[in-house]
Amino acid sequence: DAGITQSPRHKVTETGTPVTLRCHQTENHRYMYWYRQDPGHGLRLIHYSYGVKDTDKGEVSDGYSVSRSKTEDFLLTLESATSSQTSVYFCAIGGGGAVGTDTQYFGPGTRLTVL
Amino acid sequence: SQQGEEDPQALSIQEGENATMNCSYKTSINNLQWYRQNSGRGLVHLILIRSNEREKHSGRLRVTLDTSKKSSSLLITASRAADTASYFCATDANNAGNMLTFGGGTRLMVKP
Numbered sequence: 667d668a669g670i671t672q673s674p675r676h677k678v679t680e681t682g683t684p685v686t687l688r689c690h691q692t693e694n695h696r697y698m699y700w701y702r703q704d705p706g707h708g709l710r711l712i713h714y715s716y717g718v719k720d721t722d723k724g725e726v727s728d729g730y731s732v733s734r735s736k737t738e739d740f741l742l743t744l745e746s747a748t749s750s751q752t753s754v755y756f757c758a759i760g761g762g763g764a765v766g767t768d769t770q771y772f773g774p775g776t777r778l779t780v781l
Numbered sequence: 782s783q784q785g786e787e788d789p790q791a792l793s794i795q796e797g798e799n800a801t802m803n804c805s806y807k808t809s810i811n812n813l814q815w816y817r818q819n820s821g822r823g824l825v826h827l828i829l830i831r832s833n834e835r836e837k838h839s840g841r842l843r844v845t846l847d848t849s850k851k852s853s854s855l856l857i858t859a860s861r862a863a864d865t866a867s868y869f870c871a872t873d874a875n876n877a878g879n880m881l882t883f884g885g886g887t888r889l890m891v892k893p
Contacts, residue, residue: 670823699880708869709824709883724880756823768873769814770881772823 669693670773672757678779685744687776689757691737697760698740699770700724700732702753709756715740747780754778787870787887795892800857802887804870805850811873813846813853814881818867827855827868860891 669692679685689698697716701709701724711724713732721732729751731743744751757773788803804813812831816824830837830846830853837844843856857864867888871881 701883706885708885711880711882714880725882758824769826769829770824771826772816774823775821 670757670759670771672755672773672776674776675774676777678781679747680781681748682746685747685778685780687742687755687757687778689740689742689773691740691759693759693771694737695759695771696737697768698734699758699760700730700740700742701756701758702726702751703756703775704753712742712755744778747778749780752778752780787868787884789887790885791888791890793890793892794860796860796862798860798891800860800864800889800891802855802868802889804853804855804884806853806870806872806882806884807851808872808874810848813844814871814873815842815844815853815855816869816871816883818869818886820866824869857889860889862891862893865889865891 671690673688699714700712703709710726712726712730713721713724715721715734718734733741755776758770760768760770786805794800810832812829814829815827817827818824828839828842828844830844832848841858846853867886869883869886871883873881
């Protein structure tokens with residue numbers, strides 16, 4: 667594991683409640699990413715960050731917000747969870763080096779169930 | 782929409798056989814990567830091939846890239862039961878965020 671932790675690892679919540687997932691890295695990578703993984707869809711990018719306080723939307727950003735106040739932490743918030751947000755969420759980090767040279771390193775995932 | 786589409790979606794072989802997985806994508810790319818995911822775990826990077834490369838090897842892995850056909854293949858030779866996992870291709874389509882677009886994956890089962 668490339669020094670990436672996610673918390674919590676499992677969460678069950680109810681529709682309409684706010685949820686925050688945390689990704690923490692010890693690798694000092696500039697880029698951090700949040701993906702969701704659903705059967706039949708592979709991984710889809712929700713949001714990403716290219717530095718402290720610098721974030722941008724991915725393919726499936728509706729219903730999600732993010733924040734990055736420190737290099738090592740990237741938070742994903744579901745303001746009002748819905749059952750369609752039941753998924754496995756993965757955080758990843760990348761070096762943001764020369765285009766075409768970067769791989770991404772993934773955390774262990776958070777399994778979120780919205781009832 | 783997915784940039785990469787893997788084929789087949791599932792593959793079952795005997796230990797010792799070779800496994801071939803294919804990936805097709807839609808737009809021009811800088812590179813294509815293959816990742817592996819064991820059940821319940823995060824993805825692990827296997828190999829990266831740049832758009833100006835046609836073939837790359839890493840241990841028992843061989844990756845080919847045909848940019849004219851917008852396709853790639855991953856060959857695992859002499860498979861082992863421990864190779865049982867899902868395999869994903871991911872493309873980097875020349876964007877400032879180094880964003881990757883993943884395909885739906887191939888589930889490989891290697892029977893002992």
